[in-house]
Amino acid sequence: MNIDNSKAQMRKGILEYCILLILSKKPLYASDIIGELKAAQMIVVEGTLYPLLTRLKNDGYLSYKWEESLQGPPRKYYELTPEGTTFLSELEISWSDLVEAIKQLKDKG
């Protein structure tokens, strides 16, 4: 068992949840999402995000709009769909369940 690997596994499990959480506030484009995820030390490289966004979009939880940019090619601005909002609230329940479960385990001892 390697501590870095265990930490990475934990982060992987909640990446989708984090992305939906970030996008629930306002529509953003990939680099903005990356900025927030990096600040939260959730990911290091941008390449990780694109497959997740595409998968969430193909599953119907996200949609995007093209917006022109002065800094280069047009950008995809992602936002939650109604399905995405429902999915997020389910993930939130599951997250609080987990936190509660850990708390109970800690308090037992």
Place this chain on the structure above:
Amino acid sequence: MKKTLTINLSGLVFHIDDDAYEKLYAYLTQINRHFGNDAEAKEIVEDIENRIAEIFTEKIKSGGEVINLDHVNEVIVIMGTPEAISNEEEEKQPAAGKKFYHTGGKRLYRDPEDKVLGGVCGGLGAYFSIDPVIIRIIFALIFFLGGNGSRYSKRSYGNSC
């Protein structure tokens, strides 16, 4: 003096040094291979190319007209090598409706890439992780000594009767 190439990345034109081009091309090839070949993968690679074009545009705005090796190296650090990406990625869930996904178990195949006659020894070699040449030698020995083997077995049948 350096040779410069012109590339089109996400519809934008960039001048890029020869060595920087080689590096970028190799990187994008790796990324392509990492994500695979379906429509989803194509979209992911397009998004990545889009982002690279954006970073290059920023670089050119802040001085210089040509994309050089440093710029490309910087892009690779930002986007991540395929190894770095798969370290952070979730395990891919097999998509519903895909019938032929690999379950991770070993399977024995003839190997058309590594064959002398039919690829059988190559396949066996790959399966057992040993050099197919060794298997070919064992097969050849069995072939030539096969006759003796049957004679011995006949004799032993005789003894037992």
